[in-house]
Amino acid sequence: MIDIHTHILPMIDDGPTLIQESLEMCRIAVNDGIKKIIATPHVQNGMDDLDENKVLEKIRMLNQLLKQEGLDLVIFPGAEVHLNDRLLDTDILRESSILTINEGKKYILLEFPFQSVPPETEQIIFKLKSMGFTPILPHLERNYRIQRNPNMVVRYVEMGAILQVTAQSIVGDFDAVPLKCVLWMLINNLVHVIASDAHSPIARPPILSKAVKVVSEMLGEEAAKKMVFDHPRMILEGLPFST
Numbered sequence: 534m535i536d537i538h539t540h541i542l543p544m545i546d547d548g549p550t551l552i553q554e555s556l557e558m559c560r561i562a563v564n565d566g567i568k569k570i571i572a573t574p575h576v577q578n579g580m581d582d583l584d585e586n587k588v589l590e591k592i593r594m595l596n597q598l599l600k601q602e603g604l605d606l607v608i609f610p611g612a613e614v615h616l617n618d619r620l621l622d623t624d625i626l627r628e629s630s631i632l633t634i635n636e637g638k639k640y641i642l643l644e645f646p647f648q649s650v651p652p653e654t655e656q657i658i659f660k661l662k663s664m665g666f667t668p669i670l671p672h673l674e675r676n677y678r679i680q681r682n683p684n685m686v687v688r689y690v691e692m693g694a695i696l697q698v699t700a701q702s703i704v705g706d707f708d709a710v711p712l713k714c715v716l717w718m719l720i721n722n723l724v725h726v727i728a729s730d731a732h733s734p735i736a737r738p739p740i741l742s743k744a745v746k747v748v749s750e751m752l753g754e755e756a757a758k759k760m761v762f763d764h765p766r767m768i769l770e771g772l773p774f775s776t
């Protein structure tokens with residue numbers, strides 16, 4: 534499996550603080566059947582608080598450690614970019630490849646606030662698409678506004694955005710509200726990708742298999758596998774997205 538959304542690098546955001554914790558998360562991922570991970574540290578304001586060299590250096594270091602430990606896992610670069618209108622009036626995405634998945638300048642993981650949906654969301658999706666980027670919208674099942682009106686995501690998907698939900702929402706690790714919302718999205722065939730959004734070895738681990746089992750029972754094994762194999766591979770490799 535490929536996990537496209539994780540906070541697995543040490544000392545860079547609200548993910549692990551120690552390299553040992555990163556390594557422990559990697560061991561958990563390997564045991565779960567994950568072979569590739571995209572590290573997506575939070576970026577609050579474009580490049581203001583993300584040092585590209587630092588991210589790439591941490592990834593190199595972690596990949597080297599994985600080799601030394603004999604773990605069959607590779608980490609790739611990415612970012613979780615805070616959704617704001619700076620994305621509209623700047624060429625920052627064209628100039629800075631680290632903000633896109635695997636530096637491919639094709640897919641961009643946007644970060645939504647949990648309490649609200651920014652009014653410019655549709656405008657941003659439209660603009661990004663017209664610039665040749667495909668936006669990935671993570672964990673909208675955890676957004677309070679979407680939870681009250683999940684129909685909003687239908688429009689985003691129609692506009693060509695990719696819907697990524699969190700594995701722990703599907704298995705009910707948060708609470709009943711995101712669970713109900715994510716099940717609605719799944720039943721309505723709106724979900725493209727399941728990712729872990731891992732932050733730690735214990736509370737937020739990189740585990741996808743439990744969610745895949747739930748989705749397999751709901752929608753069939755083929756549909757579930759697309760969400761952790763085929764679709765993440767297209768995103769990682771910068772290929773055109775097809776369902």
Ligand SMILES: [Fe+2]
Binds near residue numbers: 538540730
């Ligand atoms: Fe995240």
